[in-house]
Amino acid sequence: MTHILSASDRSDSSVIPDCVRQLLTRHGTSRDLSAGAILAAEGEPSDRLHFAKSGWTYRYSVTHEGSRQILGVSLPGDFCNLDGLGTPLLSYGVRTRTPATIVSIPYAVVLAAMERSPELAAWFRRLISIENAILGRLTMSIGRQSARSRLAHFICEMMVRIKRTRAGEKRPPFDMPFTQEDLGDILGLTAVHINRTLQTLKNDGVVSMDNHKIRVLDMARLARIADFDALYLGMSGRPDDAATASLSLPIGRPVMHHGMIVG
Numbered sequence: 001m002t003h004i005l006s007a008s009d010r011s012d013s014s015v016i017p018d019c020v021r022q023l024l025t026r027h028g029t030s031r032d033l034s035a036g037a038i039l040a041a042e043g044e045p046s047d048r049l050h051f052a053k054s055g056w057t058y059r060y061s062v063t064h065e066g067s068r069q070i071l072g073v074s075l076p077g078d079f080c081n082l083d084g085l086g087t088p089l090l091s092y093g094v095r096t097r098t099p100a101t102i103v104s105i106p107y108a109v110v111l112a113a114m115e116r117s118p119e120l121a122a123w124f125r126r127l128i129s130i131e132n133a134i135l136g137r138l139t140m141s142i143g144r145q146s147a148r149s150r151l152a153h154f155i156c157e158m159m160v161r162i163k164r165t166r167a168g169e170k171r172p173p174f175d176m177p178f179t180q181e182d183l184g185d186i187l188g189l190t191a192v193h194i195n196r197t198l199q200t201l202k203n204d205g206v207v208s209m210d211n212h213k214i215r216v217l218d219m220a221r222l223a224r225i226a227d228f229d230a231l232y233l234g235m236s237g238r239p240d241d242a243a244t245a246s247l248s249l250p251i252g253r254p255v256m257h258h259g260m261i262v263g
Contacts (some may be wrong), residue, residue, distance in 0.1 A: 015077065015164065019120055023113055023148040024051060028103040035098050040081050042093035052079040055100020056177055057196045059092045060185070070186040072135060073097075075161055082128050085110060098177045106204070126234070133232040142188040145227075147197045153226035155216065160230050201225075 040046045057080045059072040074080045114121040171229045180194040201207045206217045
């Protein structure tokens with residue numbers, strides 16, 4: 001048998017329990033997709049749960065006027081559409097942001113396995129709870145935080161989530177493949193405002209920018225600016241400055257907006 005998830009996979013192997021890995025291996029189908037591929041269409045039925053073995057995906061909704069809001073980001077090692085375990089009609093769409101290897105498994109298979117295993121059911125419920133907490137924290141951030149605190153909080157969250165999926169690596173490098181326009185669609189800001197806010201964080205001495213990349217210089221101070229605590233992620237405390245100071249986040253090439261470079 002070809003194992004969809006092998007012991008050498010880097011995708012969240014320290015977090016995913018063996019029973020889930022076996023479920024994906026026995027019943028999942030794997031596809032290699034290009035960036036921008038649609039995994040689930042907004043408002044349409046879906047019968048499969050998608051797992052990102054590699055690559056980044058995001059959940060989004062689009063208004064009638066064509067404006068996009070990114071509702072959540074899925075990292076390598078994350079499930080992309082957990083809501084489908086409760087309802088097959090998704091209120092959002094799911095797309096790949098980078099080339100990705102996606103393992104898909106029928107909802108019916110997952111639900112049947114959850115009925116047989118209370119431990120598995122509890123594990124999925126915890127994932128759903130954390131995902132809802134992330135969405136709730138983003139809603140609060142957009143509604144009540146300044147642009148500076150919003151962006152700082154998002155960077156902190158990405159740092160913590162990436163570090164958790166790479167346990168054992170002191171300084172795990174990674175690329176966060178979002179343009180300034182993408183970050184604006186996540187945080188409810190324009191690309192111009194994202195650019196100005198990045199400059200503010202640079203002036204604060206907590207990040208540096210070089211060749212369209214952000215490097216975090218002072219994670220502890222960034223967490224204070226963000227009022228960040230990892231409790232909603234199922235963890236506690238603020239990010240470990242020593243373990244995350246070397247991480248860099250590319251933010252894409254300049255974005256053209258009405259003929260003007262804003263990134």
